[in-house]
Amino acid sequence: MAGTAGVASHLRHVGLIGFGAIGRDLHGQLRADFDLTVLTRSRDRAGPKDGRHVHSIEALIAAGPDLVVEAAAQAAAIELVPALLEAGIDVVIGSTGALGDGAAAERLLAAAEAGVARLIVPAGAVGGLDYLAAISSLADARVTYTSRKPVAAWAGELAAAGIDGSRLAGAHVLFEGTAREAARLYPRNVNAGLTVALAAGHGRTRVRVVADPSVTHNTHQITVESAAGSALMCFTNLPSPSNPKTSTLTALSLAAAVRRHFATLVI
Ligand SMILES: NC(=O)C1=CN([C@@H]2O[C@H](COP(=O)(O)OP(=O)(O)OC[C@H]3O[C@@H](n4cnc5c(N)ncnc54)[C@H](O)[C@@H]3O)[C@@H](O)[C@H]2O)C=CC1
């Protein structure tokens, strides 16, 4: 099967936290090749029709997963992921913006160290993290990440700023600044900016957030200037049908991170 080269033939056990737009897609993409246990809050009624389904982090740890993917929310990552890491379970963190909170990042990394586990940052809605990590050692590197999404992805944020999204005539810059601040202000929309900053370095990365009535896709542009040259990366992603804030690419990226984790040939 495409993309599974090198995956061990016996079924590995993967835990998923969250069963929203990403969690449901991820479950569908992984169910044929992995044993899955899904953690949802007890008040969230939706869950998988087949496979294991639990409502507490203790039950997820007791199920004994080889790897867990968090695809719920920054708050869920901060609350639940440390216990997994302390229990020695590697975690792919979808809500990368959680690492923008200094105290939370310290807690997560301390838990990983204590449990001798790995906290894995996936590319998510963007790509090119290998390039960004490569130029991160260059002192002069400058990276700009621009998130440009349709107005539907910003309905709540525009309303909070007193702007009627349906009347927006042109692109509206909601934010320019650091990745940490963007991830704090837009926890469900700008995790990708924090991912870029983790790869390239916070001090080198600027983030722009734009609501644009002329685009139909979630567009992520990364520009880089450094002593190694320049790069322009643009990801024009279809929004998830069930959550316009989220790109359909994100679940595919998390599934790829899971397969990579168990692969013999690592790409
Ligand atoms: N790294 C990246 O590029 C991206 C990261 N994300 C992150 O992924 C998260 C999920 O995205 P979607 O699936 O589109 O959101 P969604 O809103 O469709 O689904 C999230 C689900 O997680 C559940 N949830 C929240 N807290 C929970 C908890 N403590 N325990 C168990 N379940 C919990 C919610 O009830 C909901 O069902 C976003 O909030 C964002 O943090 C989203 C898009 C891109």
Ligand SMILES: O=C([O-])CC(=O)C(=O)O
């Ligand atoms: O999926 C996307 O387009 C990006 C996103 O929501 C995020 O970075 O949180």
